Amino acid sequence: MSTVDYEIKNTSELRHAEEAMRMGELENMRPLPRISVHAFCESEGLQRVMERCANDRRMSKVSLRITSGGTAAAANMFSSTPTPNLIIIETRANSASLLAELAPLAAVCDPSTKVIIVGYYNDIGLYRDLIRNGISEYMVQPVAMPDIMGAMATIFVDPEAEPLGRSIAFIGAKGGVGASTIAHNCAFGISNLFSTETILADLDLPYGTANIDFDQDPAQGIAEAVFAPERLDEVFLDRLLTKCSEHLSLLAAPSLLDRAYDFEGQAFQPVMDVLQRSAPVTVLDVPHAWSDWTRTVLSSADEVVICAVPDLANLRNTKNMLDALRKIRPNDKVPHLILNQVGMPKRPEISVSDFCEPLEVEPIAIIPFDIALFGNAANSGRMISEVDPKSPTAETFSQISHIVTGRVAIKKSRKGGLLGLLKRK
Ligand SMILES: Nc1ncnc2c1ncn2[C@@H]1O[C@H](COP(=O)(O)OP(=O)(O)O)[C@@H](O)[C@H]1O
Numbered sequence: 063m064s065t066v067d068y069e070i071k072n073t074s075e076l077r078h079a080e081e082a083m084r085m086g087e088l089e090n091m092r093p094l095p096r097i098s099v100h101a102f103c104e105s106e107g108l109q110r111v112m113e114r115c116a117n118d119r120r121m122s123k124v125s126l127r128i129t130s131g132g133t134a135a136a137a138n139m140f141s142s143t144p145t146p147n148l149i150i151i152e153t154r155a156n157s158a159s160l161l162a163e164l165a166p167l168a169a170v171c172d173p174s175t176k177v178i179i180v181g182y183y184n185d186i187g188l189y190r191d192l193i194r195n196g197i198s199e200y201m202v203q204p205v206a207m208p209d210i211m212g213a214m215a216t217i218f219v220d221p222e223a224e225p226l227g228r229s230i231a232f233i234g235a236k237g238g239v240g241a242s243t244i245a246h247n248c249a250f251g252i253s254n255l256f257s258t259e260t261i262l263a264d265l266d267l268p269y270g271t272a273n274i275d276f277d278q279d280p281a282q283g284i285a286e287a288v289f290a291p292e293r294l295d296e297v298f299l300d301r302l303l304t305k306c307s308e309h310l311s312l313l314a315a316p317s318l319l320d321r322a323y324d325f326e327g328q329a330f331q332p333v334m335d336v337l338q339r340s341a342p343v344t345v346l347d348v349p350h351a352w353s354d355w356t357r358t359v360l361s362s363a364d365e366v367v368i369c370a371v372p373d374l375a376n377l378r379n380t381k382n383m384l385d386a387l388r389k390i391r392p393n394d395k396v397p398h399l400i401l402n403q404v405g406m407p408k409r410p411e412i413s414v415s416d417f418c419e420p421l422e423v424e425p426i427a428i429i430p431f432d433i434a435l436f437g438n439a440a441n442s443g444r445m446i447s448e449v450d451p452k453s454p455t456a457e458t459f460s461q462i463s464h465i466v467t468g469r470v471a472i473k474k475s476r477k478g479g480l481l482g483l484l485k486r487k
């Protein structure tokens with residue numbers, strides 16, 4: 063064995079010994095939520111540390127990728143694929159070059175993505191610069207497994223950490239307008255297009271169709287959650303979820319009439335809280351009703367989408383809903399509007415412009431009536447983008463998925479120079 067080999071072996075043994083001593087630091091750490099993490103490692107040391115994180119039980123819900131390479135490899139990869147919730151990058155750049163080195167990555171990075179840099183310079187000025195520019199943490203090598211775990215926990219688990227998940231509520235201006243169909247297709251789109259862990263919660267307990275639409279026969283997910291708030295935490299929630307596709311889980315409705323479903327105004331708040339802690343995106347399929355609890359759900363969701371078909375009753379209801387929601391969400395964006403089932407043969411319709419003019423909102427999407435496409439998808443328990451990926455309607459669902467998660471607006475605003483590009487606080 064050469065001296066160099068011996069030294070390397072010795073360093074890694076030392077690292078292990080130190081880590082073993084520090085494992086206690088992790089004892090009280092809560093599991094990480096359903097986030098996606100991509101680590102770019104320049105050294106074998108960091109690669110090994112990341113592999114050891116991957117095997118930790120607190121990482122079981124995390125989708126972790128480890129790639130060798132640094133900032134350039136990351137920028138290159140994310141120029142064609144969406145960025146995950148967290149990027150960990152190792153770099154040997156110093157304070158003179160690191161910000162410039164990060165610029166190409168910043169240009170392709172979604173503002174919601176967090177970045178941890180693992181560097182080699184113990185330089186407080188550099189640290190401050192990076193934090194000021196929206197980098198979540200700068201760690202100096204040698205880092206050990208508890209350091210990385212701790213940094214991830216600070217961002218995603220700590221009580222003071224900013225909330226992880228965003229919720230998007232879909233509701234119809236009337237029954238049967240396709241609000242659930244749109245919610246399900248968007249939940250699938252968001253999970254699939256951005257590889258983001260998404261939970262679809264079907265709040266229509268007696269009649270929900272998410273179970274049928276995804277060809278699943280799950281237990282009474284949402285009912286158990288809402289009727290047992292005292293038991294509800296991330297672990298209990300896990301047991302109530304049904305996996306629909308790689309990144310999409312369903313909190314299904316019982317769709318049974320064996321009991322009445324009357325809820326207090328705040329009944330769904332514990333579920334919404336735990337959902338927000340568990341996954342980056344929650345899609346809420348809210349039934350067409352105006353009760354205390356639906357109003358509370360709509361007032362606490364991050365985004366509201368009203369779905370309507372172009373007739374008079376829908377116009378009146380949409381106007382009333384927009385007015386009411388503006389009052390209960392005075393500091394939020396106006397709800398989005400989607401016009402659905404447009405161009406149904408023989409049905410007299412209000413034109414899109416006449417529908418939208420009195421509402422003073424532009425629809426984010428107009429979905430044509432297409433009985434064959436929607437009927438086929440519903441009957442086969444598949445989504446539109448699976449049944450006919452090349453159809454204009456599949457493209458429309460992709461656009462809606464971008465808009466409701468803020469991915470389109472963000473692209474437009476990426477013009478503000480390096481600071482603007484990096485800043486995400
Ligand atoms: N654009 C469309 N063209 C044709 N049928 C549609 C369209 N959108 C939805 N549907 C159908 O309308 C019916 C009602 O949809 P659903 O999503 O259950 O409505 P809601 O949740 O508003 O009550 C379903 O059979 C669905 O397949």
Ligand SMILES: [Mg+2]
Nearest residue numbers: 241242266349
């Ligand atoms: Mg519905």
